[in-house]
Structures are given as structure tokens and as C-alpha cells.
Amino acid sequence: MRSSTFFTTSVRRALRPSFKSSLGLQSRRSRHARATEFLQCHDPDLTESQRTVRESIAKICENFPDEYWAKQETSKKFPTELYDTLAKDGWLGICMPEQYGGSGLGIAEAAVMMQTISESGGGMTAASSIHMNIFGLEPVAKFGSDEQKERWLVPLIAGKERACFGVTEPNTGLDTLKLQSSATKDGDEYVLSGSKIWISTAQNAQKILILTRTTPLDQVKKPSQGLSLFYTDLTDAVEITEIPKMGRAAVDTNTLFFDGWRVPARDLVGKENEGFKMIMHGMNAERILIGAEALGLGYAALRRAALYAGDRVVFGRPIGKNQAIQHPLADSWMKLESARLMLYHAAKMYDQGYESGEYANAGKYLAAEAAFEACERAVMTHGGMGYAKEYHVERYLREVFIPRIAPVSREMICNYIGERVLGLPKSY
Structure with missing residues (x-):
């Protein structure tokens, strides 16, 4: 050590x-x-x-x-x-x-x-x-x-190995407890079969943290049981196919298919059938970090929009002097700051041991929405030039869709708050 x-x-x-x-x-x-x-x-x-x-x-x-x-x-x-x-x-x-x-x-x-x-x-x-x-x-x-x-x-x-994260599957999406990929014990190995989708960096990674079912769904008392977590090498047994996408072209996103993939038993994390509990440990942290990344895009877009609005002169005056330009940007700053304060409060609570997810989820939701609006407004502030790659804001807008979708949708966050905070009946 x-x-x-x-x-x-x-x-x-x-x-x-x-x-x-x-x-x-x-x-x-x-x-x-x-x-x-x-x-x-x-x-x-x-x-x-x-x-x-x-x-x-x-x-x-x-x-x-x-x-x-x-x-x-x-x-x-x-x-x-x-x-x-x-x-x-x-x-x-x-x-x-x-x-x-x-x-x-x-x-x-x-x-x-x-x-x-x-x-x-x-x-x-x-x-x-x-x-x-x-x-x-x-x-x-x-x-x-x-x-x-x-x-x-x-x-x-040390940066000597890169890793990717394999949970989502083509037929289950956010319904993680219905995962269909399987891992069967065979001596000192597990044999994995199934598929994963939306796996970032798999083209460049040597390792994968992957969640699979080791006990069939119909043999467990609760759907959260029977899932196991492995951290193992990405080998030739895994077929990796890149997904062409809207933005973030420099970081690959992929579909993985595997059948007969033999993984050493020593690559099992923790105990067999307890993988879901372990994977949940990092979910709130991921929501906070994704929210922070969204905020960054929002602030970058707002910075470019404000600078452009101060410099661009039309009809003899900077366009930033027009309240139709100025007020939406001011509104975006307030929304970004509000989301940032809530998100950083969630981070502080997480570090202090708070395990419930309402603040992490809400912070991610608010950050993604505020960032999206800021990026859209930055494009519109630039007018026609906002559509040009030269000013970068079109790239920001394409990328800011990601935190609105992943790792959990806006709708699922509202479901969580509705059920866990407001005490309303489960809606899905």
C-alpha cells in the first residue's frame, strides 16, 4: 500500500x-x-x-x-x-x-x-x-x-488507466432494477453476457465498472437484490460500437455487446448480489458533479454573451444597452447563481454524510435548466453569429443538452421529489 x-x-x-x-x-x-x-x-x-x-x-x-x-x-x-x-x-x-x-x-x-x-x-x-x-x-x-x-x-x-461506467442497457434505460445482462459463476470466474448503452470513453478506457444481474429477477424478493458490481478489464470479448451524436464528439459514447466474457472472480466488488446498494453510493455524488459541469457551461455562455453584447454596436449603440438583451442575461445570472448555491449546499451535506438525494437531485435539475437557458440566450444574443462555430456558443448549446438528460432525466427527478419530499403516490 x-x-x-x-x-x-x-x-x-x-x-x-x-x-x-x-x-x-x-x-x-x-x-x-x-x-x-x-x-x-x-x-x-x-x-x-x-x-x-x-x-x-x-x-x-x-x-x-x-x-x-x-x-x-x-x-x-x-x-x-x-x-x-x-x-x-x-x-x-x-x-x-x-x-x-x-x-x-x-x-x-x-x-x-x-x-x-x-x-x-x-x-x-x-x-x-x-x-x-x-x-x-x-x-x-x-x-x-x-x-x-x-x-x-x-x-x-496516476492516469495510467482510464475507466468507463456500464449500467444503462438498451431495453431498460432508467429502469436500472430490470437490467438484463447476466453474470454466471464458473469456478474462479464469472461469465458475462448482455449489452450496455451510452457508455462514455469506452473506446479509450482499459477498465470498466459494470453492474450485472447474478441472480435472476424472478428469484429475488426485491428487484434491488441480485445485482453485482465488477471492476475489470475491457477485453476483446466486448464489442464496442461508437454512437454518432449531437455534440461532445471528442469524447466517445458507445454501445457494448458481450457474450461469454470471462471475468476473474477477484474483480467482484464487495459481495455478490449487493451491487445495487454499492452503486447507489455514488449516485448523489454524480448528480452534484454533473450539475457543476452544467453550471460551468452556463457561466461560459453568459460570459461570452455579456462581452459580445457590450461590444456589438447596432443602430449606433451597444446591443447590451437594450433591455431586451440585458434583462434575459441578468435573469440567467440569477438562475445560475441560485442553482450553484443549492448544488454546493448539496455537496457540503454529502461530504458531511447526508445520504438522502433530494438536494443533489434538485441541484442537478436546477443547474441543468439554468445552464440550458443561458446557452440558448447566448446564441440568440449573438444573432446570426451565434450559429457560427467561430464564437463557440453553438457548441455550448449542443453540449448542454447532456446534463438535462443524464444521468437521470428531469422527469425522474420530479418523480423523486414528488414521492420522497412531498409524500405523493409513486407515479411510475
Whole structure:
């Protein structure tokens, strides 16, 4: 097992108490930073740790401007440069235990990191390239054996292995408890058969965290029983087919088909038939992080719209002087900030051990909706040029559909709140 000296020095330096953060500057500010600032670090509610993370990630992101992300999309090339830089500086393990090379920080800091990466112009492309590293192996960190943690977490955090996440299936969608893929024990191996869909980064990953049914549905007392979780190698037994899609072309999305895929029994995470309980451990964290990524896109779009509205002169005056332009953008800032405050509150509660999902779900919902509206308004503010790739806002709009759909739909979140918070009967 790695000692704490393996903790990456770049992150340790950034989080030292002596680090010259903007905390002192923030205390002297009498108002919020302008939304037109690039990755401003002075949100008055951030903790010193969150502000330090934002400053450090912002410095990295300065080397990956909008033009880089436009090029990656055109070439459909995975953003290896950003991935490797974040790995080298220790950021891929921001939430992972220090003894395996991680930083041991919370979802509150990780949310700031993901928002900043997205907000830099990288959007969902940049965020999705590392998303799995940030929350995906929470079940392993919590339920895996010491041997498994050493074997799996160390190379993932170091950036030597990439992983993808396999839950959704073509015939079940969000009805996770009805999964049809199966795993049958055969000696010291399991034989997996079935299919998965919407699996991001599978073309570039060496590993997969996959949920399958080890006990048939008709043989369990509750549908949540009989599911098992594996973290294993993606081998030639898995047929991976990329799905052409609307946006985020640099990060692949795939359908997986497997039949007779032999997986070592030692790659089972925790106990057999208890996989659903383990996978749920990371669901609230994922909702918070997806929401933060959506916020980043919203703020990036709002920044570009405000700058353009201040510069673009029509009929002898900047278009931003017209309330028909100014008021919708002001409205978007208020909605983005409202969503951010709720989302970061959810992150704080998660780090303190709160397990219920109403705040994580609600924060994700509000962030996705506010970001979508901000991206749409940014395109409309640019007028015809908003439809041109030159100004990047059309790319933001295409990507911002993702957090509205995944990892859970708006409608399912409303179902959750209706049932769990309002006490209404289950509607589905």
C-alpha cells in the first residue's frame, strides 16, 4: 500500500495553508466579481479550500482555450493533453484516499474543479474526459478490499488507466432494477453476457465498472437484490460500437455487446448480489458533479454573451444597452447563481454524510435548466453569429443538452421529489 508520501506534490502545494490564495482579496471585495471575468475566483461563499482548487485548476485551463476544444471536436480526438496534465498534477484523485495517491478532498472541492474545467470553455467534453475518475470508483473506495484498492485506485489516480461506467442497457434505460445482462459463476470466474448503452470513453478506457444481474429477477424478493458490481478489464470479448451524436464528439459514447466474457472472480466488488446498494453510493455524488459541469457551461455562455453584447454596436449603440438583451442575461445570472448555491449546499451535506438525494437531485435539475437557458440566450444574443462555430456558443448549446438528460432525466427527478419530499403516490 502507498504511504501518504505518494500524495501528489502539486495538489499538496496548492492546498498548503501558506498558499497565496485570493482569500484576503475576497475579504476586501464589496461586491461579487463580474461575470465577464475569465474564471473569477471570488465567489463570496467559497471556502478557502474550494477557492484554492478553483485558482489551481484555472491556471491549468488557461492552456486549453476554446480554440483547443473546437479543434478536438472537429478531429474527434480524445483530449489526452488535458487528461495527462491533470493526472500529472494529482487532480484525478481529488476525492480518493491519500494512501493510494489521492487528495482526500470532498465532493465540494470536486464540484468546484469540474465547474471550472467546464467553464473554461471545455464544457462537457473536458468534464466527461475525467468524470469517471472523480466519482466513479467511490464504490471501490468504500466497499473494495485493500488488495483491490491498491490494484485499481493507484493506476487510475496516476492516469495510467482510464475507466468507463456500464449500467444503462438498451431495453431498460432508467429502469436500472430490470437490467438484463447476466453474470454466471464458473469456478474462479464469472461469465458475462448482455449489452450496455451510452457508455462514455469506452473506446479509450482499459477498465470498466459494470453492474450485472447474478441472480435472476424472478428469484429475488426485491428487484434491488441480485445485482453485482465488477471492476475489470475491457477485453476483446466486448464489442464496442461508437454512437454518432449531437455534440461532445471528442469524447466517445458507445454501445457494448458481450457474450461469454470471462471475468476473474477477484474483480467482484464487495459481495455478490449487493451491487445495487454499492452503486447507489455514488449516485448523489454524480448528480452534484454533473450539475457543476452544467453550471460551468452556463457561466461560459453568459460570459461570452455579456462581452459580445457590450461590444456589438447596432443602430449606433451597444446591443447590451437594450433591455431586451440585458434583462434575459441578468435573469440567467440569477438562475445560475441560485442553482450553484443549492448544488454546493448539496455537496457540503454529502461530504458531511447526508445520504438522502433530494438536494443533489434538485441541484442537478436546477443547474441543468439554468445552464440550458443561458446557452440558448447566448446564441440568440449573438444573432446570426451565434450559429457560427467561430464564437463557440453553438457548441455550448449542443453540449448542454447532456446534463438535462443524464444521468437521470428531469422527469425522474420530479418523480423523486414528488414521492420522497412531498409524500405523493409513486407515479411510475
